Amino acid sequence: xxxxxxxxxxxxxxxxxxxxxxxxxxxxxxxxxxxxxxxxxxxxxxxxxxxxxxxxxxxxxxxxxxxxxxxxxxxxxxxxxxxxxxxxxxxxxxxxxxxxxxxxxxxxxxxxxxxxxxxxxxxxxxxxxxxxxxxxxxxxxxxxxxxxxxxxxxxxxx
Amino acid sequence: xxxxxxxxxxxxxxxxxxxxxxxxxxxxxxxxxxxxxxxxxxxxxxxxxxxxxxxxxxxxxxxxxxxxxxxxxxxxxxxxxxxxxxxxxxxxxxxxxxxxxxxxxxxxxxxxxxxxxxxxxxxxxxxxxxxxxxxxxxxxxxxxxxxxxxxxxxxxxxxxxxxxxxxxxxxxxxxxxxxxxxxxxxxxxxxxxxxxxxxxxxxxxxxxxxxxxxxxxxxxxxxxxxxxxxxxxxxxxxxxxxxxxxxxxxxxxxxxxxxxxxxxxxxxxxxxxxxxxxxxxxxxxxxxxxxxxxxxxxxxxxxxxxxxxxxxxxxxxxxxxxxxxxxxxxxxxxxxxxxxxxxxxxxxxxxxxxxxxxxxxxxxxxxxxxxxxxxxxxxxxxxxxxxxxxxxxxxxxxxxxxxxxxxxxxxxxxxxxxxxxxxxxxxxxxxxxxxxxxxxxxxxxxxxxxxxxx
Numbered sequence: 001x002x003x004x005x006x007x008x009x010x011x012x013x014x015x016x017x018x019x020x021x022x023x024x025x026x027x028x029x030x031x032x033x034x035x036x037x038x039x040x041x042x043x044x045x046x047x048x049x050x051x052x053x054x055x056x057x058x059x060x061x062x063x064x065x066x067x068x069x070x071x072x073x074x075x076x077x078x079x080x081x082x083x084x085x086x087x088x089x090x091x092x093x094x095x096x097x098x099x100x101x102x103x104x105x106x107x108x109x110x111x112x113x114x115x116x117x118x119x120x121x122x123x124x125x126x127x128x129x130x131x132x133x134x135x136x137x138x139x140x141x142x143x144x145x146x147x148x149x150x151x152x153x154x155x156x157x158x
Numbered sequence: 159x160x161x162x163x164x165x166x167x168x169x170x171x172x173x174x175x176x177x178x179x180x181x182x183x184x185x186x187x188x189x190x191x192x193x194x195x196x197x198x199x200x201x202x203x204x205x206x207x208x209x210x211x212x213x214x215x216x217x218x219x220x221x222x223x224x225x226x227x228x229x230x231x232x233x234x235x236x237x238x239x240x241x242x243x244x245x246x247x248x249x250x251x252x253x254x255x256x257x258x259x260x261x262x263x264x265x266x267x268x269x270x271x272x273x274x275x276x277x278x279x280x281x282x283x284x285x286x287x288x289x290x291x292x293x294x295x296x297x298x299x300x301x302x303x304x305x306x307x308x309x310x311x312x313x314x315x316x317x318x319x320x321x322x323x324x325x326x327x328x329x330x331x332x333x334x335x336x337x338x339x340x341x342x343x344x345x346x347x348x349x350x351x352x353x354x355x356x357x358x359x360x361x362x363x364x365x366x367x368x369x370x371x372x373x374x375x376x377x378x379x380x381x382x383x384x385x386x387x388x389x390x391x392x393x394x395x396x397x398x399x400x401x402x403x404x405x406x407x408x409x410x411x412x413x414x415x416x417x418x419x420x421x422x423x424x425x426x427x428x429x430x431x432x433x434x435x436x437x438x439x440x441x442x443x444x445x446x447x448x449x450x451x452x453x454x455x456x457x458x459x460x461x462x463x464x465x466x467x468x469x470x471x472x473x474x475x476x477x478x479x480x481x482x483x484x485x486x487x488x489x490x491x492x493x494x495x496x497x498x499x500x501x502x503x504x505x506x507x508x509x510x511x512x513x514x515x516x517x518x519x520x521x522x523x524x525x526x527x528x529x530x531x532x533x534x535x536x537x538x539x540x541x542x543x544x545x546x547x548x549x550x551x552x553x554x555x556x557x558x559x560x561x562x563x564x565x566x567x568x569x570x571x572x573x574x575x576x577x578x579x580x581x582x583x584x585x586x587x588x589x590x591x592x593x594x595x596x597x598x599x600x601x602x603x604x605x606x607x608x609x610x611x612x
Contacts, residue, residue, distance in 0.1 A: 054483045056397040060272055067274045113212045116275040118395035118448060119470075119481040121210055 027083040032076035033101070037138055039069030040108060044131040050123045059123055062131070063115040066108050073105045096148065100141025104134045190215030192451030195501040195539045199557050203499035205474060209450035218533040219541065219571035221287030221592045228572060230588075230597060231563035235518055237602040238561065240595050241301075241587065242308060246293035248589040248596060249371070250508065250577030252324035256346050257582035259299040260314055261589065261596055264321050265292035266370040267336060267363075272396070286533065287571070287592045294318045296333070298349050299596070304583070306598060312349040315342065319363075323374025325383060327412065334372035334385060337363025339410065358383075359415040362404050366390050369404075371507070375430040375439075376412070383410040384420060384439060386427030393446050393481045394470045405469045407441060407461055423467035423493060429509035429577075433460070435523060436551030442506035442527055443496070445473060449481075451535035452502050458509065458527060458546060458553070459496035468493040498553040503532035504540030508577040511548075514584025516600055524548045526560065526586055528575040541565045543575050543588055561588060561599060 043065040050058035080098075111130040115122050197204060232238045245263055252260040265288075271277055283289045294317060300310035315321075315333065323334035331344035331351070340355035361372050369388025376383055389405035390396050407427055409420040426444035433440050439461045445454035446469070454473040466489055468475065470482045475495040478485065500506055508528030512521045524547045529540030543561035546553050564573045573593030581587055586599040 056395060059395075063273050063275075110212070112274070116213075116273065117210065117481070118391070118393045120483040121481045122395070124483075 027080075027088040029076060029080040029083050032072065032079050033097075036069040036073035036076060036105070037142075039065045039072065040104060040131070040134045040138065043069065043111075044128070044135045047123050047128040047131045051128050054120065056119075059115065062123065062127070063112065066112050066115060066131075070105060070108050070112060073101070073108070077102075077105070095145070096141040097145035100137050100145070103141075104137050107134050107137070190217060190451050190534070190536050192502065192535045192537070192539070195504070195537070196556075198452060198455045198499050198501040200553070201498055203455045203474070203501075204452075205454075205477060206450060206452050208453065208480060210480075211448060214448045215451075215534055215536070216282055217536050217538065218282060218286045219531060219538055219565055219569055219574075220285065221574075222566065222570040222572060224572045224593045224595065229563070230561045230573070232561055232599055233559075235602055236560070236599055238597055238599045239306065241306070241598040242297075242299050242311065242596045243594065245297065245594045245596065246295070247290050247591045248297075248576070248594065249591055250322050250324070250373075251579035251587050251589050251596065252326075253579050253581050253587070254326060254344075254346070255582075257301065258349075259308070259579070259581060259587060259596070260324055261297045261299060262321050262324060262577070263293035263295045263297060264318070265290055267292070267320055267367050269368070270366060282533070292320050294320065296321065296324070300349070306585075306600070310349060314349065315351050320367075320370050322371040323385065325374050325376040327376045327380040330412075332358065332374065332376070332383060334361065334374040335363075336367060336370040336372060337361055339372075339374070339383065339385070339415075357415075358412070359410055359417060361385065361408075362387055362390070362402070366396055366400055368392075368396065369426045369444075371426075371428055373427060373429050373441075375432065378432060378437065381412055383412055384408065384430050385410055385417075386424070386430055386441060388426035388428070388444070389469060392448060393479060395481075398470075401470070407439075420463060421461045421465045421467065423465075423469045423471075423489070424461075425469040428507045429527075430461075431509050431511045431525065433548070433551050434511055434513045435548070438551065440509070440511070440525065442500070442509045443467070444505055444507075445502075446470075446479065447503065447534055449479070450502075455499035455502045456504050456506050457496035457500055458498045458506070458525060459494075460552075462494060465494050466492055467496060474499075498546060500527060500529070500544070500557070501539055503535050505530035505532065506540075508575065508589070510578040510580050510586065512545075512580060512586070514580050516584025517586065518601060520547070521545060525553075526578050527557075528578045528588060530574050530576055530591075531564070531571065538565065538569055541571065541574060543578065543586075560586075561597070564590075564593075 043062045046058045046061040114127045247265050248261045249264045250262040296315040298312045298314035299308035301308045320336035321333050325332045331342045333340050338360050339358040342351045342355045368390045373386035385408040387404050390400040405425050406422040407420045408417045410417045424443045427441045429442045442458050445456050471486050472478050472490045472493050506527045507530045510526045528543050531541035532539040541564040544557040545560045546557045547555040573590035575588050576591045577589040579587045588597040
C-alpha cells in the first residue's frame, strides 16, 4: 500500500521529459510489467502446493503460469523497447527493476524446461528452487528500484 | 527422500540451494549419446545412473517411405517381399485358420494437451509420420493359389475404435479396441463381417489414453483372453489415479467378461505370445523414457501370475525411479527382474513365437520381435525385426537381426516394423506402419521369388 501512495504523491523533478519526439500518451511498459510478476509468484505458490501434495494438477498450473509469464514478459520487453524507441520517459523504473526483470525471465526459461520433466522431479527440488529464486529476485530488485526512484530521486529513463 | 530433507531444512544457506540448483541444471545437459545398444541385449543388462534432462533429446528418423522396388534386408537364405502395399498405418496382424491375413489399420485417439510440452510432442509425432488419423479398420488378405501374392483384398471390419489385438476362439472373433473388447460372429471363409459386435468388457480408454494399444491373445483352451493394457503416462505425470488397472496384463473370462489383473507393473505390454515348449505366457514391454539414452531397456519376459514388474516405482527389479512420489517400498521389494532386455528405447511393438517349418530350423522355438525404433537417443536403436533364440522355453543366445533396412543411409525411415504374425505356411509377416506395407519373409529357394505386389 505504501508503494501505491508514493506513486500518487511523489514528484520527480529531474526526470522531466525533454524529448525531441513528442511522446503521445504514457509508455505502455508499466501497464504490462505486473502480469508476468503475478504469474511467476503464482507458480511459486503452486509449486509449493505440488511439493506438499504430489498432486499433478498443481504442477500443470505451475508450467502454464511460467509459460504465460514468459510470453507476457516477452511482450513487456518488446513494449519497453518500443517505448524507448519512441522516446517515452519512465517515471518509476530504476535500473534494478530492469535487471531483475530480465534475470527473472531468464531463470523462468530454465524453469520452464525443468517443469517440462515428467512427474516429481519436474518440481522437486530444482523447479521449486528456481520458482522461489525468481520471486526473491523480483522482490529484492523491486524494492531496490523503488528506493532509488522514490527516496533518492534517481528514476532514470531507460 | 533426500529431496525432502533438502527442501525442508531452513537452516541450509540460500547459497547452497542456489549452487545445488545450478549444478543440477549443468548436469542436465543434453547428453543423448548412448553406449553400444548391443550391450543391453540379454539377461542382466548394464544400467547406468539416472540422468535428468533440461531438454530431452529428440532424435527421430524422418519418415520418407519406400522407393520403387526397395525392400527391407534379410540374411542369406531368406527372402522378403511385400504382401500388400498402400495400407493405412497397419499396426498389427492376425492369421485366421484358413490362412486369411487380417491387417489392423489403426492409430491412437487424439492426445489431450495438459502441458505446453504436449504441443511439442504432437509436432514431433507428426514429423515421424505417426500422426495420421486412425483408419479404424481391419483389411483381409487372401492368397488363394499360394504364390505369396493375395488375390483377394477386402474390408473385413470397419468403424472400429483404435483397434489392435485380435483373437479367434471357435466362431467368436474378438477385437480389442482401445476402450473395449468386442465380439463378432465369424464363419470360416468370410471376407467381411457386417453383423454388429457385442461388447465383452470395457477396457481402460480415454480421455487421456496415453498408451492406446490393447494387445490380446486367447488362452490355449479358449476360456480366457489375456490383454496387455499400457500405462496412461510416461512415468505418472498424469497422476497415479489415471493408472487404475493400467500398466498391466488383464485376464478376461471369455464367458462372463469379468477380469482380474494377471500381472502388473508392465509399463506398456504391446505383445503377448505363448511359448510353445512350456506353454507359458510371454510379453514384450516398452519401458520408461527421459532418464537417459541407456535407460530403461525394453524387455521380453515370461509373465508370472500375480507378478509385479516395477512400473512406475522401479525398473529391472529394485532400481528406483526418482520421478515417482510417493514411493511404494512394499511393491518395489517384490518387483520381478524381467528375463531378457531388448536394449533401450527400441520400442518392441510386435512379438511372434516361431513354431513353423517354412523358415530355417534354427528359428524354431524362438521369438521374433518387431522393434518400431527409438526417438530419443543417438545412435538410433531398433528399426528392425530381431530373433531371440530359445532353448527349453527360455532365451538362450544373443538376439540376432533378421529384417533390417528400415533406415536408409541418411537415417531416414523408409518404414517402421510393428506387429508380427506367422502365416499358415510358416512365413513371417511384418506390419510396417510408416511404409504402409505388410512384408512377408520366407526361405529363399531358387526360382521361388514372388513377383512384387501390385
